Amino acid sequence: MERVNVGPGVYLTRLEAEKFNRQRIAIHFQFPNLREDATAAAVLPLVLERGWAGCPDMTRLSRQLAKLYGANLGVDATLNGGNRVITVDISGIKNEFALEGEDLSGEYAKIALGVAFRPYLVEGVFDPEAVEIEKQKLAQRLETEINDKRLYCVRQARRIFFSGSPAAVERDGYLEEVPGVTPQTLKAVYDRMISTATIDVMVQGGDGEEVRRQLEEYLTGLERNPAPLVENLAMPATETLHREEYFDMVQAKLCMMFTWDKPMSAADLNAARLAMALYGGSVSSRLFLNVREKQSLCYYCSSTCSTMTGAMVVDSGVEPANAKRAEQAILREWENLKTGEITDEELEDCRRSLLSGMDAVGDSLEGEENWYYMQICRGEPLLPPSRSKEALLTVTREDVRRILQGFHYSLGYLLTRKEAGYDSL
Secondary structure, eight states, X not given: OEEEEEETTEEEEEEOOTTOXXXXXXXXXXXXXXGGGHHHHHHHHHHXXXXXXXXXXXXXXXXXXXXXXXXXXXXXXXXXXXEEEEEEEEEEEOGGGOTTOOOHHHHHHHHHHHHHHSOOEETTEEOHHHHHHXXXXXXXXXXXXXXXXXXXXXXXXXXXXTTTSGGGSOTTOOGGGGGGOOHHHHHHHHHHHHHHSEEEEEEESSOHHHHHHHHHHHHTTOOOOOOOOOOOXXXXXXXXXXXEEEOSOSSEEEEEEEEOSSOOOGGGHHHHHHHHHHHTSSTTSHIIIIIIIISOOOSEEEEEEETTTTEEEEEEEEOGGGHHHHHHHHHHHHXXXXXXXXXXXXXXXXXXXXXXHHHGGGGSHHHHHHHHHHHHHTTOOOOOHHHHHHHHTTOOHHHHHHHHHTOEEEEEEEEEOGGGSGGGO
């Protein structure tokens, strides 16, 4: 594998894909997630996915993909700490499986790079009809967020926890701002992305030289001024805050947010992985075995940690009357792991679970590509999962305790019936 610089802030990475009969090209644009652009930036991938200058009609594009042996095209948005990542990806069979010797790599690259760098424009801006259609879809998505109470609870907690931080900017924008998105504002966000984003093009199983040739053609004449990305962050430790929101609901939702109080480094990653597996990230974890199974205090209870934001999230579904007891039990397991015994059996059970997950990374093109792209985002050298497995084997109890001891409980957010809130318990 190799990663080479092909322009200001533009990189091409070639990954092996010998065991697959398919190939994949992914184009990642990563740039600071600005609050003022968030809603337009959320509409942008929806509009880009509809077509490009060489094939502006969605029906024609679908037919074109079907003719390329059922190729798949996607445009998605994710958040990486305080940065937004918009990804254009295409996958299909390898050249050697084409029935008539077609250059499929070249065709896939033409579509993916066209979507990314040559969008369909009407009088210099995005098609007004397409923009209105995708605005309606985004608005519907935002309006229905509240219907998934688990997701809604976590998002509400994150909004409070990260308030004032770059990580607080919403991936899907803001409902009240959707009507204000215009073809002109959307084009301005697109232009900012093309000019300032760090661009990573990743090729698996395809003709890397052909992709590079086409990429360099698209880059010719572009004014590139890559902006510094938002670095790893962490919220300051504060006195624990409790917030409640009331709904007519049978199962209450409790989201607990913890801060590490300082940015984590890439060196903390494997210790954090094992700490989460022990605490609440596996079926061998303390939260699953003790809080859920033994005490029956929740329907589900899990923990996750982000090294990009120095945050740990514990997400649980509880009986309304058990919310306070569940919170106390979750905190008790945290305290026990920080200072109490960690047996060889549970440590190794969780370690084996993580090792098995690393073995599965290479089971799909997307999983493998995501593994290496996250290393790029963290500023690490590109190393296969086997190297991380070696590092994971060296993580000790003391490393796990160090990670967990660094967290501070900042926020408890509870969705429940009004008569079952914290104040009534």
